[in-house]
Amino acid sequence: MPDGKLSGKLPPVESWNPEHCGDIDMAIRADGSWWHEGGRMNRERMVKMFSRILRKDEDGETYLVTPHEKVVVRVEDAPFIAVRVDRAGEPGPDQALAFLTNVGDVAVAGADLPLRIETDAETGEPSPYVRVRGRLEAKLARPVFYELAAMAVPHPDGSPTLGVWSQGTFFPIGSAA
Template sequence: MPEGTLDGKLPPVDLWNPDHCGDIDMEIRADGSWWHEGGRINRERLVKLFSRILRKDEDGKTYLVTPHEKVVVHVEDAPFLAVRVDRAGEAGPDQTLGFLTNLGDVTLAGPDAPIRVETDPETQEPSPYVLVRGRLEAKLTRPVFYELVDMAVDAPDGSGQLGVWSQRAFFPIGPAG
């Protein structure tokens, strides 16, 4: 399984409900880069620190949250990128797929961390994601998605879909053929 680079438990951002909410012109672009007031944040440790206090609320917006304040973060696609996938166990329903994000988070796909694939209706291009924590997802990079395709098997329900197993859950990734 991939090993993350962050130490310690994540802050309990789901328990924090500050009244003050603002917009500080921060965004996470589709390539995973973080920007503030038009300038790229190049300090990796700062980006990792911010990523630990990130939360996506029921309103669909993503925020940096502290016990005293929450500020909007504009997310172009997903706040994380899945840059690596590893398979543990015998191929099939009992295997576990572990994903490493660009910021060192590790998520194990399964019933509590599903893989989903959105398909563009015009181009038919797939956009695959895995849940990292809360409502925050990582978009699978192209090489990681190709690895999933290499692991894909026919859906157990005979639907003509291909997909992958992880922790006894089956995740469709696209049509066969």
């Protein structure tokens, strides 16, 4: 690890089932920053290490999980931020869109890792997300969403919806109207 990056396979957090052990006053804010006991965690390597043992359970709660402990982490929006998108292949159904997160994960959108857009009912503002692993998502940073919008094509069914393709799946991102 001379460059300070974590490497190797992710731990099998989905197979670990310890009892809930409480709350250690940890939070991930909407801007992707991690906080513990009211102070910002500034050590990037530590944040990346914790991100590898993060899991969102069926109860909707997000936890740091080890084989022996499970502690709640409050997440304001999404635990990760997608800070970059890269397109591989010719534009169209066969292209692949790979998203890089603020903690170094790469998620290639497709049937297993979908893109989704939530739209605020009052403001109409979109909130775009991509699944990273398990039930964990990354919110797309505004510039990344603008890049997606620039790649948008009409829906294949002819409806007034724009979207993007990745690994053979069409993901609607907004109305063309």
